[in-house]
Amino acid sequence: xxxFDLITGESLFVKDLRVxxxxxxxxxxxxxxxxxxxxxxxxxxxxxxxxxxxxxSIVVAGTAHVLVGGAEHEITHGNAFLLSSxxxxxxxxxxxxxxxxxxxxxxxxxxxxRPVEAVTADHx
Amino acid sequence: xxxFDLITGESLFVKDLRVxxxxxxxxxxxxxxxxxxxxxxxxxxxxxxxxxxxxxSIVVAGTAHVLVGGAEHEITHGNAFLLSSxxxxxxxxxxxxxxxxxxxxxxxxxxxxRPVEAVTADHx
Numbered sequence: 253x254x255x256f257d258l259i260t261g262e263s264l265f266v267k268d269l270r271v272x273x274x275x276x277x278x279x280x281x282x283x284x285x286x287x288x289x290x291x292x293x294x295x296x297x298x299x300x301x302x303x304x305x306x307x308x309s310i311v312v313a314g315t316a317h318v319l320v321g322g323a324e325h326e327i328t329h330g331n332a333f334l335l336s337s338x339x340x341x342x343x344x345x346x347x348x349x350x351x352x353x354x355x356x357x358x359x360x361x362x363x364x365x366r367p368v369e370a371v372t373a374d375h376x
Numbered sequence: 377x378x379x380f381d382l383i384t385g386e387s388l389f390v391k392d393l394r395v396x397x398x399x400x401x402x403x404x405x406x407x408x409x410x411x412x413x414x415x416x417x418x419x420x421x422x423x424x425x426x427x428x429x430x431x432x433s434i435v436v437a438g439t440a441h442v443l444v445g446g447a448e449h450e451i452t453h454g455n456a457f458l459l460s461s462x463x464x465x466x467x468x469x470x471x472x473x474x475x476x477x478x479x480x481x482x483x484x485x486x487x488x489x490r491p492v493e494a495v496t497a498d499h500x
Contacts, residue, residue, distance in 0.1 A: 253444045253463055256456040279458070281486050282430060284408035289454075306406060310479050312436055312454050320377045330413075330436045330477060332380040334403070339377055353454060355434050357481060362405050 258289050258312075258353070268296050285359040292316075292345040292352040302340035305358040309333050309343075314352035317344040337361060382413050382436075382477070392420050409483040416440075416469040416476040426464035429482040433457050433467075438476035441468040461485060 254277070261272035274287040286305075289312070292298060309316075309332060316327040319342040320335065327333050335341055345352035378401070385396035398411040410429075413436070416422060433440075433456060440451040443466040444459065451457050459465055469476035 253442065253447075253449060253460070253465070254458045255449055255451060256458070258454045258456075282458075283432065284483050284486070285481075287432075308407065308411075310434060310436065312434065318377065323377075325377060325379055327379060330382045332382075332479070334378045334380070334406075336377075341377070355456070355479075357409075359408050362408070 285357040297344040307358040312353040409481040421468040431482040436477040
């Protein structure tokens with residue numbers, strides 16, 4: 253069994269968000285997704301972000317307010333949210349004193365759903 | 377964006393563990409893994425389990441003591457552990473009063489790592 257520690261993980265900062273990327277654990281092809289933790293200080297928020305990867309996020313501590321598509325969602329401790337490739341998003345921590353920590357898994361959308369004609373040799 | 381709520385999720389009980397399986401959200405092929413939350417009451421533990429799927433677990437609340445291969449690991453709130461196909465495991469909650477809640481993602485190991493001779497037509 254391998255264990256992964258949020259506090260001792262090597263981190264980088266994006267604005268004032270602490271990000272612990274799982275590439276450092278060199279899990280290679282073992283996981284069908286990439287992963288990170290990130291922590292948003294009280295009163296702060298993530299930069300706006302949009303990416304081709306789908307992203308599943310679990311709120312590990314605190315409460316997230318997620319702004320996406322003109323709507324806002326409150327995701328409390330323990331709950332989860334899934335973002336698609338088309339959704340630009342900002343994650344806010346509106347608490348005065350509690351850190352918001354999120355675990356995110358992300359992966360490229362399945363390409364097996366292309367139209368059949370794209371993969372059929374129709375000039376045979 | 378879709379959101380997923382641990383408290384209102386449809387659950388089943390395995391012994392006294394509350395299990396919320398993500399099949400109910402009908403995410404189909406969107407995620408390259410399956411997922412669940414499970415909660416272990418104070419003083420209780422999971423049945424011993426072993427399965428071909430690799431399993432990544434995030435401790436969402438409480439502290440897990442994981443028994444595997446004759447060793448024991450303490451995984452505190454926010455941290456994670458990864459179990460392989462060969463590891464039978466028991467997850468204990470030794471707290472007197474705090475619920476242990478874990479989010480687990482699980483998937484079949486990548487089969488592309490079979491030995492070359494297994495996939496080579498060597499009788500051609």
